[in-house]
Amino acid sequence: MSGYNNILVGLDLSDESSQVLTRAQQIAACTGAQLTLAHIIEPLTFAYGGDIPMDLSEVQEQLQNQAKEQLRKSAQELGIPQDRQHVVLGQPATEIHRLAEESGCDLVVIGSHGRHGLALLLGSTANGVLHGAGCDVLAVRVHTPDE
Template sequence: MSSKKRVLVGLDLTEEASQVLDKAAEIGKAFDAELDLIHVIEPLTFAYGGDIPMDLSEVQEQLQKQASEQLRKAGEQLGVDADHQHVVLGQPATEIHRLAKEQDTDLIIIGSHGRHGLSLLLGSTANGVLHGAGCDVLAVRVKE
């Protein structure tokens, strides 16, 4: 593996995310790399098709607040400054690609659940990130 100076770590903030954080810490230390953390929240209108007759902005704000707090804790664990913690709204693979390009990232680290069958056909965030990335991608197999 060539030198990796800038690493973007995509987190879903589940309990299994600690496995991805452990691998990111290991790689960051081995390469003396700068780490950025990202969590992408899909807009609720994407999830529900925009046909809900109610204002979801308050729920969306609460989700972003909770995600920011969880990402802050993950950042503290790895020694990642707040400037390098990103909670963004959008489609996960697209936003990870965008930030990786903006940050001139050398490596993206994401978790993979290794799904099979129908969920594999429908695609996963890990698969989407892998197939559109302009840099290396490390998919960490997470055990549930």
């Protein structure tokens, strides 16, 4: 089996994202793979279903700009070029699948918070990515400071 060549790293840009990025870096260093970073933002209209009688486009744009800046900083530390940095509006699992396919990725690395109970029944982004991916998926168990 040959190593991975192109790794898509799905980041939620939380404090724990560095754990996911570190694991992806380790794999890339061992296999010589290129890293592509992605952050998916769910449209505010998904969360509120259009029930709010106001234009949320400015807020959405601010969220996207902040995410792009955070992703740019992470990418810059690793020397990842801008064309391999993606901030996308949409449903996270669907967009990660699309980006992985379009970019020819052979591994997707995402974080998993290991939630229990009701969160497991409702599903998660990690679960959605795992069950629809056309390539290998590594779910990195992230730990919060209080764990």
